[in-house]
Amino acid sequence: MANNQQISINDLSFTYRHDSKTVLHDISVSAPLNSIIGIIGNHNAGKTTLCRLLAGIIPNMMSGQLSGDIHIGNLSPTHDWSALNRQTGFVLQDPASQLSGLADTVADEIAFDLLNHGVAEAEIQRRVADVAAQLQLTAQLQQSPNSLSGGQLQRLAIATAIVTEPTLLILDNPTSEMDPQGRRAFFEWLRRIKNTTILLVSNEIDDLCEIADRLWLLADGELVSQGTPLEVINQLKSEWQIGTPKIYQLAKLMDWSLGADLFPVNINQLRGCLHDRDSN
Amino acid sequence: MEIRDNSIQRIAQMHWYNFVDPVTKLLLALFLTMLSFDFTNLYFEAGLVLFSLMLLLLSRLSSATINAVSFCLFLIATMVLIQGLFYSGNIHPLFSVMRITFYREGFLYALTMSARILIIIFAIGFFMSTTTVSENAKYLESIGMPYKLVYLLMSVCYILPQIQQNMKKIQFAERARGINPQKTVTQKVRSILPILIPLIIKTFDQSINRSITLQLRGFDSPSRTLATPKYRYFQTKLSHYLLTLVTILLIGWKLWQIISKFL
Amino acid sequence: MKENGIENKGNRFSMWKLHLSVATVTLIPAAVGINYVAKAFAEGLKLPLWLGSLGTYLASMLAGPTAGAISGFINNIIYGLTLSPVSTVYSITSIAIGIVVGVLFNRGWFTNAKRVFVSAILIALTSAIISTPLNVIFWGGQTGIPWGDALFAGMIGNHINIWIASFTDEFVLDILDKVVVAYIAFFIYRQLPQRMINYFKDNQ
Numbered sequence: 001m002a003n004n005q006q007i008s009i010n011d012l013s014f015t016y017r018h019d020s021k022t023v024l025h026d027i028s029v030s031a032p033l034n035s036i037i038g039i040i041g042n043h044n045a046g047k048t049t050l051c052r053l054l055a056g057i058i059p060n061m062m063s064g065q066l067s068g069d070i071h072i073g074n075l076s077p078t079h080d081w082s083a084l085n086r087q088t089g090f091v092l093q094d095p096a097s098q099l100s101g102l103a104d105t106v107a108d109e110i111a112f113d114l115l116n117h118g119v120a121e122a123e124i125q126r127r128v129a130d131v132a133a134q135l136q137l138t139a140q141l142q143q144s145p146n147s148l149s150g151g152q153l154q155r156l157a158i159a160t161a162i163v164t165e166p167t168l169l170i171l172d173n174p175t176s177e178m179d180p181q182g183r184r185a186f187f188e189w190l191r192r193i194k195n196t197t198i199l200l201v202s203n204e205i206d207d208l209c210e211i212a213d214r215l216w217l218l219a220d221g222e223l224v225s226q227g228t229p230l231e232v233i234n235q236l237k238s239e240w241q242i243g244t245p246k247i248y249q250l251a252k253l254m255d256w257s258l259g260a261d262l263f264p265v266n267i268n269q270l271r272g273c274l275h276d277r278d279s280n
Numbered sequence: 281m282e283i284r285d286n287s288i289q290r291i292a293q294m295h296w297y298n299f300v301d302p303v304t305k306l307l308l309a310l311f312l313t314m315l316s317f318d319f320t321n322l323y324f325e326a327g328l329v330l331f332s333l334m335l336l337l338l339s340r341l342s343s344a345t346i347n348a349v350s351f352c353l354f355l356i357a358t359m360v361l362i363q364g365l366f367y368s369g370n371i372h373p374l375f376s377v378m379r380i381t382f383y384r385e386g387f388l389y390a391l392t393m394s395a396r397i398l399i400i401i402f403a404i405g406f407f408m409s410t411t412t413v414s415e416n417a418k419y420l421e422s423i424g425m426p427y428k429l430v431y432l433l434m435s436v437c438y439i440l441p442q443i444q445q446n447m448k449k450i451q452f453a454e455r456a457r458g459i460n461p462q463k464t465v466t467q468k469v470r471s472i473l474p475i476l477i478p479l480i481i482k483t484f485d486q487s488i489n490r491s492i493t494l495q496l497r498g499f500d501s502p503s504r505t506l507a508t509p510k511y512r513y514f515q516t517k518l519s520h521y522l523l524t525l526v527t528i529l530l531i532g533w534k535l536w537q538i539i540s541k542f543l
Numbered sequence: 544m545k546e547n548g549i550e551n552k553g554n555r556f557s558m559w560k561l562h563l564s565v566a567t568v569t570l571i572p573a574a575v576g577i578n579y580v581a582k583a584f585a586e587g588l589k590l591p592l593w594l595g596s597l598g599t600y601l602a603s604m605l606a607g608p609t610a611g612a613i614s615g616f617i618n619n620i621i622y623g624l625t626l627s628p629v630s631t632v633y634s635i636t637s638i639a640i641g642i643v644v645g646v647l648f649n650r651g652w653f654t655n656a657k658r659v660f661v662s663a664i665l666i667a668l669t670s671a672i673i674s675t676p677l678n679v680i681f682w683g684g685q686t687g688i689p690w691g692d693a694l695f696a697g698m699i700g701n702h703i704n705i706w707i708a709s710f711t712d713e714f715v716l717d718i719l720d721k722v723v724v725a726y727i728a729f730f731i732y733r734q735l736p737q738r739m740i741n742y743f744k745d746n747q
Contacts, residue, residue: 018737097489118503366699404628435572487569
């Protein structure tokens, strides 16, 4: 049954109305609230569809055959979508479509959600300044959103999603247009966020292993593996075609194991592993 | 520093037309148009043309208005020609060239209609050149127009210049490929489909994404903070009521004129 | 029409909803944009047509007569405000076109080439009937298209009633334009991905 402190998905299957192919098959998984969950998988594995379901875009805006259910704490995208939506920030794959299309400045664009929710002007000013600083957009606040670069646009999309202080943050490949430096800054920033359940679709497996508490691995619409990054990466099958983190590759080459045939996937585990070896 | 500039503009930068709200300007255009329908005396029409032209000249004459006038001039010229020659009420010849007679009645009839068109162009030109999209959006929202409608109107205003720019690029690429050799209408129509279809699908996809985004971002929320108008306007309610009232009276009178002809 | 994916929106195929959905609100600017593009193409290729109602047709087909009517209305209002003020009054014609296309489409009159032709004639008739009085009031009966107006001048030169002459001028132009637009819209609609058609159906 639904646990108030968990995000849980039960027997979730979905087929779009325009398509005979089932996009998600019988997915059941859970994770504690306020954790960072990395969603990985190949092209067409169903990652974006899963995000749409979690945010309630399906079935509230797109229809199809849906079975099973989703609970995020005591919220549910299928039962009370507007309550869920007030608590959710969503970053779409294409940042340009995230924009309202009417804002003259970046500041107005970030303020859009807050105006919609009737937040007082002083509070709007404070929050806009705050998220702009977090995402390094302060210098761009007075510019037109149309003048931003791809990476800046993605940061603006993230800013619009977090300005409402959501408890659930769904990010569908939010770093695709960022340069390496911007990406590093993004993952550093993500690590500092507290009291928010974060679902992050990304191809950056190295970064994911550094920050994610859990990984969910989708292949052809099925959840083929889930657990901590350490568990998931160490149990990868070649047919899933998922890249491995560099640390894991290195550790495997050097045979630096954590014992029980597990190889480290992030820097802390690698340090721990080397430390253990030194002390032995 | 204010991050979001939504403070009321300072008086020093304001022109007289900033004291008139957008709805009053539109109602004024409608009122002038109706006046020109009700009183067809040519001197009166000329007075109205002058008045609306003065409004425009005392504010700002934009290139869009000049374009609109030049666009209509050709049509006005053909109208004067056709009516001067063939108007059903033609009796008194004005002049004859090579045995073709040009009549006074048709000429005056065409002049009246031309005056009306100029009045519409000038009055709407006054509205367009003295307001901005965001001023209009804020004002309409502040007087209670549902935000969905405001958004709809404004996004059309924003989309047209964007498309105009895209079109220039496409036309440039078209020209670079050489002149279309197609001759018949069917061939010409067929030749545009390969460009039109992807463009349409892309446009609709953007609408879908935008509609998802807007819903996720609380667009529909009843608790939205209403925008505050950009300027402090002069006597908005009074001018709305007054202009609406006289316009309705003018429409009523015109309808009565038409109906009484059949009685 | 086909299966119903969303239970709580039982009656969502009713045509006459005046409530605007968010999807319709974002579809209408797109339709207006398409009208504009199509019109620009027609001018660029020197076609004897306007094509400026293509987006209105597609909006009616995707989201129903109300959406089409509003697209047509706003199209002419904005066009009138920004480009040629007198086209504002033809918004009445555009509203009618949107409604007629939407109704015909929902009744299945856009399913094959033959039916599309019948639809196009009905649309052209509607358009001409509504535009004629406007032409007479504002332009003394002219349409502003040279060869149509030449016909008009010839007719009133032969003392044919101005209403008949103006209607003929308008209808001759309308029939060509509306037939071509109807076929283009019919053809494009069939090229649209099914997910797109479903999205606008679901979100009415």
